[in-house]
Amino acid sequence: MANMQALVLVENEKIEIQTVPVPELKPGEALVKMQAASLNHRDQWSRIGMYPGLKYPSILGSDGCGIVEKVHDDADQSWVGKSVIMNPNVNWGDDPRFQSFNYSILGMPTDGTLAEYLAVPVHRLHEKPAHLTPHQAAALPLAxxxxxxxxxxxxxxxxxxxxxxxxxxxxxxxxxxxxxxxxxxxxxxxxxxxxxxxxxxxxxxxxxxxxxxxxxxxxxxxxxxxxxxxxxxxxxxxxxxxxxxxxxxxxxxxxxxxxxxxxxxxxxxxxxxxxxxxxxTTMGNDQEFAEMVKFVSEHKIEPMISSTRSLAEVVSAFDEMHEGKQFGKLIIEI
Ligand SMILES: NC(=O)c1ccc[n+]([C@@H]2O[C@H](COP(=O)([O-])OP(=O)(O)OC[C@H]3O[C@@H](n4cnc5c(N)ncnc54)[C@H](OP(=O)(O)O)[C@@H]3O)[C@@H](O)[C@H]2O)c1
Missing domain, CATH: 3.40.50.720 (NAD(P)-binding Rossmann-like Domain)
Incomplete structure (x- = not known):
């Protein structure tokens, strides 16, 4: 079984880079080789035990951009090789006005984007807006x-x-x-x-x-x-x-x-x-996600990026967020 590097929330207050198995694909999923991820305040809240439904250990990260390396189902082959971002909603549900009671967000409790590989349902994938680099696109989804x-x-x-x-x-x-x-x-x-x-x-x-x-x-x-x-x-x-x-x-x-x-x-x-x-308000439904990607593409909006650092240095990005020093998104190159 192949291994990868990932940022793991091990226990309350303890995050560290660990070597973990590359996720195995289930029906309907794609394996994305991550190029970049970005932090949200939710990752820092999770680190310090201030987020509901925490699960230890978990790979953090709700946002990212990468290349689809393989898919489980033949019907999804057209995704392979595409540059993608992921809609972080898990189970928004049928009512566009509010999320369902079993709603969650990619990166807790499901394993997230701060890793070399991510397994994610194909229906969460969107093509990266063409005007953005992978680093810029990684800043988009949740925020x-x-x-x-x-x-x-x-x-x-x-x-x-x-x-x-x-x-x-x-x-x-x-x-x-x-x-x-x-x-x-x-x-x-x-x-x-x-x-x-x-x-x-x-x-x-x-x-x-x-x-x-x-x-x-x-x-x-x-x-x-x-x-x-x-x-x-x-x-x-x-x-x-x-x-x-x-x-x-x-x-x-x-x-x-x-x-x-x-x-x-x-x-x-x-x-x-x-x-x-x-x-x-909280997050947004799947239609709003698609509309957001379209709006960003049409208006050629480029996210404001505070800094970019490697996965090995990711803990310092959490510290920066905790201190509120950042001006815009903290990008992690993977
Ligand atoms: N409900 C949701 O779906 C949802 C989604 C995303 C985020 N959030 C929440 O929204 C907050 C921001 O998230 P984020 O990811 O954008 O975080 P972030 O990038 O870390 O930004 C936090 C910002 O909060 C501002 N702030 C600090 N103290 C403040 C105060 N007294 N009054 C007004 N603003 C203050 C700071 O702005 P300055 O540095 O300019 O002072 C800081 O940059 C977090 O609490 C997060 O949990 C909720």
Whole structure:
């Protein structure tokens, strides 16, 4: 039996590169020789025991790009040799509005992309967008899918929407920014880092604020000449009321994470007087995944990449994510 290198979550807080068997194919599956993977915050949450349904040992990683080396079924032969990314949804289910109760995400509990080989059902494969390198394409799946559903399905953003995306150093938030810009919106951003905000100005942010500053929301609403029609947030925590306060009449605040804290205080009058909507979202359904890939291809969107390193150095990428130093996606070359 052939072996490969993979990043294994061995036990709580312990991730390491191990030599493990190359997965054997089951009916309906393809074996992908991975070229690149990328990290999501979920990988770091899994590392520190803060993700539901953890299984030890597991190979982490939800995102990647590679070449199909072989398939189990003759009917799938046309995939062999293709450059692919994988839809990380496992069992979304029949209702496009929400995931089924046996939904999971590639990379926990099923073995993931931070390995030399991945066995994955053929129906999860999508051809790599032609304008992207394998490294860029590896940045897409989970983060771009989450951003796509947040911006389009949940917030129903149009070109006339005034948009605020918080915590812009993050992978999902940068895709939300890029999608809203591609629509033609004015897009404003926050970060805890002035350096990241300066970089966002260079790539077209229409206004910026540091969420660590006092009354930052007043400053940003002033820069935007009014309140926001759409706010996309994954911070939560103590800053949440400032977001609700910044919503325009009938505005929509979409939340997909709680990096700064999962318990929030909302001054309800800000919410009801604005006729506001607060919507939760998680990942996206399979149709949204296909639409996201099409949108990225049509608009030639290139993911923002913070750094690229080898699989042998992957643990340092987790540490960087934990410290919040990254600006965009952390890519692992395999
Ligand atoms: N529900 C879902 O389907 C889903 C999908 C993907 C991610 N998530 C969640 O969303 C969050 C972001 O994920 P990611 O993979 O994009 O992570 P990431 O790339 O590690 O980004 C995390 C970002 O959070 C921002 N942040 C930190 N403290 C903040 C605060 N007080 N207020 C606002 N933003 C703050 C930081 O932005 P700055 O550096 O700019 O300050 C940081 O870059 C995580 O909590 C993750 O678990 C949920």
């Amino acid at each position: 771009a899918l989450t951003a796509y559903r947040a911006i389009f399905t949940k917030a129903e953003t149009t070109k006339d929407s005034k948009v605020l995306v918080t915590g812009i150093g993050g992978g999902v938030s940068q895709f939300a920014f890029q999608f809203a810009k591609a629509l033609g919106c004015k897009v404003f951003v926050t970060s805890g880092s002035d350096e990241k905000l300066a970089k966002m100005k260079e790539v077209g942010a229409d206004g910026t604020a540091n969420y660590k500053a006092e009354k930052w929301e007043k400053d940003l609403v002033k820069q935007a000449s009014g309140h926001f029609d759409v706010i996309i947030d994954s911070g939560g925590g103590p800053g949440f009321t400032a977001l609700v306060k910044s919503l325009n009449r009938a505005g929509t605040l979409v939340v997909y994470g709680g990096t700064a804290g999962t318990t929030v205080n909302i001054k309800l009058p800000y919410f009801w007087f604005a006729q506001a909507n607060i919507k939760g």
